[in-house]
Amino acid sequence: MSDTTAPALLLAVHGTRDPEGARTARRLAAATAAASGAPVRLAFADVREPDVGQVAAAVDGPLVVVPAFLASGYHVRVDIPEQLARVGRSEAPVARALGADPRLVAAAARRLARAGHRRGEPVVLAAAGSSDPGALAEVERAARALSGLVEAPVEPGYAATAAPTVAEAVASLRARGAGRVAVASWLLAPGLFQGRLEEAGADTVAGPLCPDPAVAEVLADRYAAVCAGTGERTLVPQAG
Incomplete structure (x- = not known):
């Protein structure tokens, strides 16, 4: 059962024009919701819409952005924080990337x-x-x-x-x-x-890591660590 008082989990994924890639993203969002017990919103860092800023702006209340990225590259360090700042959601914490978990x-x-x-x-x-x-x-x-x-x-x-x-x-x-x-x-x-x-x-x-359940488990843990105040996070620039 999900905790309705918990911040929303905004799952930020890499955009793709590949239809199966988009379907994989939606399945990952559903698996992450099940693993975390949190309400999950899906957003794309590039290529597709809605982007992170658009989804964050539509969330009423607190949220935690969890990047579904295997490394802390440009999207995690720059694109996602800038999209949050653009819509005035700079207070939203961004969890660390998946890394070599x-x-x-x-x-x-x-x-x-x-x-x-x-x-x-x-x-x-x-x-x-x-x-x-x-x-x-x-x-x-x-x-x-x-x-x-x-x-x-x-x-x-x-x-x-x-x-x-x-x-x-x-x-x-x-x-x-x-x-x-x-x-x-x-x-x-x-x-x-x-x-x-x-x-x-x-x-x-080999095929990509999804649909292995470990991916959703790690994403859920990144969210839980930020909620508990123990997880590393990316600094989000203030708008303006």
């Missing part, structure tokens, strides 16, 4: 196993990419953690913005003698970037 790394390992990864087969952990060094460091931490779980070498690769690309990382492993190479998806939903993983030349390509 062990539950998500374990989910990536499960998705990889489901795709047919073989023990010892080298892996590229494929992330969206960012120009932010801190965001790239989060991906590298996830790669190290995944390596321990799957008992194989794991190297990061990126679908955009950063280097090496996923295809370059796959080719590099082959050049060093790897007979087979797998790609683990460090993405939440299908869309343009997941499609690039399929074209990177790997023998095994």
Whole structure:
């Protein structure tokens, strides 16, 4: 049963033109509502509407913004806070990004196993990419953690913005003698970037982390930590 006195949970996701990606976002919102017991509103940080500001402006009462992003890149640090400030909701706290949470790394390992990864087969952990060094460091931490779980070498690769690309990382492993190479998806939903993983030349390509229930569980925990005053949060600039 949900607590009607709790702040609304505004789930901020990456926008996509892919219909299945949008459906995944809606399913994730429903799963997060079930995991958190909070009223959940879905918003897109880019590409699609409604955006975070539009949804925040329509919420009557307190809210907590929870970014469904695997790294604290530009969207989390700049876009979402600016959209809140634009509509005068700068008081709304923004929870920290998902990061290399062990539950998500374990989910990536499960998705990889489901795709047919073989023990010892080298892996590229494929992330969206960012120009932010801190965001790239989060991906590298996830790669190290995944390596321990799957008992194989794991190297990061990126679908955009950063280097090496996923295809370059796959080719590099082959050049060093790897007979087979797998790609683990460090993405939440299908869309343009997941499609690039399929074209990177790997023998095994895992699907995105959703619909693994760990994603909604971590999002619910981010919300609960902010409500309890124990969670890190992104500072939101004041309007004007």
